[in-house]
Amino acid sequence: xxxxxxxxxxxxxxxxxxxxxxxxxxxxxxxxxxxxxxxxxxxxxxxxxxxxxxxxxxxxxxxxxxxxxxxxxxxxxxxxxxxxxxxxxxxxxxxxxxxxxxxxxxxxxxxxxxxxxxxxxxxxxxxxxxxxxxxxxxxxxxxxxxxxxxxxxxxxxxxxxxxxxxxxxxxxxxxxxxxx
Amino acid sequence: xxxxxxxxxxxxxxxxxxxxxxxxxxxxxxxxxxxxxxxxxxxxxxxxxxxxxxxxxxxxxxxxxxxxxxxxxxxxxxxxxxxxxxxxxxxxxxxxxxxxxxxxxxxxxxxxxxxxxxxxxxxxxxxxxxxxxxxxxxxxxxxxxxxxxxxxxxxxxxxxxxxxxxxxxxxxxxxxxxxxxxxxxxxxxxxxxxxxxxxxxxxxxxxxxxxxxxxxxxxxxxxxxxxxxxxxxxxxxxxxxxxxxxxxxxxxxxxxxxxxxxxxxxxxxxxxxxxxxxxxxxxxxxxxxxxxxxxxxxxxxxxxxxxxxxxxxxxxxxxxxxxxxxxxxxxxxxxxxxxxxxxxxxxxxxxxxxxxxxxxxxxxxxxxxxxxxxxxxxxxxxxxxxxxxxxxxxxxxxxxxxxxxxxxxxxxxxxxxxxxxxxxxxxxxxxxxxxxxxxxxxxxxxxxxxxxxxxxxxxxxxxxxxxxxxxxxxxxxxxxxxxxxxxxxxxxxxxxxxxxxxxxxxxxxxxxxxxxxxxxxxxxxxxxxxxxxxxxxxxxxxxxxxxxxxxxxxxxxxxxxxxxxxxxxxxxxxxxxxxxxxxxxxxxxxxxxxxxxxxxxxxxxxxxxxxxxxxxxxxxxxxxxxxxxxxxxxxxxxxxxxxxxxxxxxxxxxxxxx
Numbered sequence: 001x002x003x004x005x006x007x008x009x010x011x012x013x014x015x016x017x018x019x020x021x022x023x024x025x026x027x028x029x030x031x032x033x034x035x036x037x038x039x040x041x042x043x044x045x046x047x048x049x050x051x052x053x054x055x056x057x058x059x060x061x062x063x064x065x066x067x068x069x070x071x072x073x074x075x076x077x078x079x080x081x082x083x084x085x086x087x088x089x090x091x092x093x094x095x096x097x098x099x100x101x102x103x104x105x106x107x108x109x110x111x112x113x114x115x116x117x118x119x120x121x122x123x124x125x126x127x128x129x130x131x132x133x134x135x136x137x138x139x140x141x142x143x144x145x146x147x148x149x150x151x152x153x154x155x156x157x158x159x160x161x162x163x164x165x166x167x168x169x170x171x172x173x174x175x176x177x178x179x180x
Numbered sequence: 181x182x183x184x185x186x187x188x189x190x191x192x193x194x195x196x197x198x199x200x201x202x203x204x205x206x207x208x209x210x211x212x213x214x215x216x217x218x219x220x221x222x223x224x225x226x227x228x229x230x231x232x233x234x235x236x237x238x239x240x241x242x243x244x245x246x247x248x249x250x251x252x253x254x255x256x257x258x259x260x261x262x263x264x265x266x267x268x269x270x271x272x273x274x275x276x277x278x279x280x281x282x283x284x285x286x287x288x289x290x291x292x293x294x295x296x297x298x299x300x301x302x303x304x305x306x307x308x309x310x311x312x313x314x315x316x317x318x319x320x321x322x323x324x325x326x327x328x329x330x331x332x333x334x335x336x337x338x339x340x341x342x343x344x345x346x347x348x349x350x351x352x353x354x355x356x357x358x359x360x361x362x363x364x365x366x367x368x369x370x371x372x373x374x375x376x377x378x379x380x381x382x383x384x385x386x387x388x389x390x391x392x393x394x395x396x397x398x399x400x401x402x403x404x405x406x407x408x409x410x411x412x413x414x415x416x417x418x419x420x421x422x423x424x425x426x427x428x429x430x431x432x433x434x435x436x437x438x439x440x441x442x443x444x445x446x447x448x449x450x451x452x453x454x455x456x457x458x459x460x461x462x463x464x465x466x467x468x469x470x471x472x473x474x475x476x477x478x479x480x481x482x483x484x485x486x487x488x489x490x491x492x493x494x495x496x497x498x499x500x501x502x503x504x505x506x507x508x509x510x511x512x513x514x515x516x517x518x519x520x521x522x523x524x525x526x527x528x529x530x531x532x533x534x535x536x537x538x539x540x541x542x543x544x545x546x547x548x549x550x551x552x553x554x555x556x557x558x559x560x561x562x563x564x565x566x567x568x569x570x571x572x573x574x575x576x577x578x579x580x581x582x583x584x585x586x587x588x589x590x591x592x593x594x595x596x597x598x599x600x601x602x603x604x605x606x607x608x609x610x611x612x613x614x615x616x617x618x619x620x621x622x623x624x625x626x627x628x629x630x631x632x633x634x635x636x637x638x639x640x641x642x643x644x645x646x647x648x649x650x651x652x653x654x655x656x657x658x659x660x661x662x663x664x665x666x667x668x669x670x671x672x673x674x675x676x677x678x679x680x681x682x683x684x685x686x687x688x689x690x691x692x693x694x695x696x697x698x699x700x701x702x703x704x705x706x707x708x709x710x711x712x713x714x715x716x717x718x719x720x721x722x723x724x725x726x727x728x729x730x731x732x733x734x735x736x737x738x739x740x741x742x743x744x745x746x747x748x749x750x751x752x753x754x755x756x757x758x759x760x761x762x763x764x765x766x767x768x769x770x771x772x773x774x775x776x777x778x779x780x781x782x783x784x785x786x787x788x789x790x791x792x793x794x795x796x797x798x799x800x801x802x803x804x805x806x807x808x809x810x811x812x813x814x815x816x817x818x819x820x821x822x823x824x825x826x827x828x829x830x831x832x833x834x835x836x837x838x
Contacts (some may be wrong), residue, residue: 013503
């Protein structure tokens with residue numbers, strides 16, 4: 001056996017080891033290839049200044065969030081996964097977690113019907129009719145949820161619906177840590 | 181009942197594959213003819229059983245038997261028959277069954293056409309093939325069973341991803357798998373040769389037709405896939421350097437290198453160890469591609485069947501097959517012997533350059549594809565590697581490859597004369613120069629790289645034709661005499677000419693469509709007219725239409741050249757209610773020199789529509805070129821030398837070998 005002929009096998013073994021580590025990480029839930037980090041993590045949340053879903057009055061402004069741990073949830077009535085995660089938000093809201101809604105490119109009557117039918121977990125909802133706010137927040141798909149800490153910094157970004165599993169393994173532990 | 185028969189056939193096929201993967205290898209080691217003789221009937225039986233399972237599944241899809249979980253999840257009664265059938269392999273379990281069927285088909289073909297192989301080599305090749313098939317059959321039976329029942333059975337199926345309901349994609353997987361799986365034969369031959377400790381010109385001659393067949397399948401499969409992406413995804417592009425596309429491109433590059441190096445083994449008895457390594461790597465990269473697609477470790481537009489638990493199984497298979505092959509290579513390759521030095525300016529020197537560039541290209545594509553994954557696994561964070569990386573790294577490797585291709589094909593074996601060859605290629609040089617000048621003049625000096633690319637295409641096409649004309653003696657014999665002689669040339673010569681010229685045609689399409697695509701995205705109201713690349717496109721309006729299992733919004737456009745109408749274009753946005761999905765159907769008018777490509781987008785509140793228009797110069801040439809390349813491969817495959825097989829080398833005394 002010469003060293004030279006061992007090179008392909010060694011290179012392949014290294015690659016296979018990396019792939020195996022990666023698979024185990026995915027399998028154990030420690031890693032999700034679909035999960036996307038946010039450039040906002042650890043930075044101040046982008047400003048919010050949105051009108052209400054319909055009519056004049058108070059919508060959603062950044063100063064509402066100040067000083068407490070909060071979730072900012074981007075949703076739309078036309079998005080089926082938003083409907084799927086809604087019970088999780090309701091559960092959190094009943095427990096007293098502050099959730100603020102950004103209603104993305106929706107028709108006012110549809111958004112109102114959505115909240116009337118499924119319940120309103122939001123302390124305040126702002127309508128992002130142009131999608132401008134979603135761009136500022138780097139929203140990629142719907143729904144998306146951001147966890148904001150007391151200092152107003154983004155601590156976590158969740159792309160896609162919050163499943164019961166996500167709630168228990170990701171959101172709740174983080175909220176407990178930030179509150180504690 | 182049919183599902184159970186299919187399941188039973190699969191289990192029997194697995195047992196038979198286990199027999200085929202052990203007895204003949206053991207028999208070959210002990211020189212026991214009876215045990216070696218098991219290989220051929222076992223391979224044939226395995227094909228029959230795999231085909232029976234496949235037909236059972238097809239029957240279940242055709243009659244829409246929703247008591248089978250796979251059918252319920254991927255079919256629908258309203259689906260046209262064609263897509264009921266192709267729905268079979270448009271999902272993970274079914275596509276793995278297709279994979280297994282192909283694997284046993286190739287094994288059976290070797291058993292059938294391998295009558296002229298030495299008994300011991302044949303037993304070993306079929307044994308290795310059987311062992312690989314056993315691994316994949318076990319994967320299907322234990323981790324991807326397509327015949328699982330569903331209780332209670334739903335009344336209606338969930339349908340098939342609408343993007344996959346398309347004729348181009350219907351036949352993309354079978355061809356792709358023909359390529360991926362076909363390379364398993366080259367792998368089996370390589371492992372058998374390593375076990376025997378001997379690689380000779382006869383071995384190369386046996387390997388080449390199988391590699392060629394697989395290469396043709398892969399070429400057609402990749403071309404169909406990119407054609408589908410072009411007209412179905414509605415982005416006006418045809419190649420996105422997506423991980424799944426790369427996963428099929430890497431084995432194509434390595435397989436192309438193998439095709440060439442096998443010729444050197446056959447003609448010059450050199451590059452033996454290298455060729456064996458390439459044979460292992462070609463199948464290895466095909467398996468790696470399968471792993472990447474099937475395990476879900478890479479996020480991609482294609483990974484609609486991803487499951488980490490299965491990924492572990494495929495990784496274990498990959499490790500056993502490729503790792504085993506490479507370990508055997510490490511242990512036995514030094515015994516194969518190098519094969520001597522040869523002059524750099526010679527046919528074999530050119531082939532070596534071809535091999536170096538092709539494998540470097542494959543390595544670069546593999547690096548770009550795997551880098552984000554490796555970095556993430558090592559905790560380095562998420563990055564994505566996009567087209568700019570691949571264009572910046574692959575193109576500088578491809579350019580010298582294309583330059584060398586035309587010249588290398590004209591060099592004689594052993595010792596060549598580069599000056600002489602360049603002299604013979606005067607015509608190609610002149611035409612390439614004229615092409616570059618014309619392109620630079622028409623498009624401006626800013627587009628010099630594209631002009632250079634077109635010159636390369638011309639160089640390749642004319643170079644290939646010059647080679648053929650010379651061999652036919654066009655100048656000495658005149659046209660009619662040369663035509664008679666050309667008809668009598670070996671098919672392999674014709675095949676090479678076609679493949680190299682086809683590559684040139686494809687390169688022209690790739691260069692022109694990348695450099696000179698025009699794009700317009702705008703809001704149009706009915707009655708408006710817009711100009712693109714000298715054509716005018718008039719929008720008449722859009723209305724609802726209905727298909728068998730979808731409803732659509734169809735736009736009505738007229739394509740005008742000057743004042744004359746040359747085509748009516750009907751782009752659609754289809755809505756599939758069963759699958760809750762949408763597809764865009766671009767309307768394409770082709771003049772063979774360029775495509776006008778129209779996509780109808782969303783309706784705007786003011787009554788207008790979003791419309792995307794593209795003008796893609798020479799884009800049809802990409803697929804014409806790929807088809808010509810595959811045709812060249814098939815013509816070469818029909819060469820008499822490959823059919824009658826190699827002359828038997830003088831037998832060594834058996835005692836010395838065993």
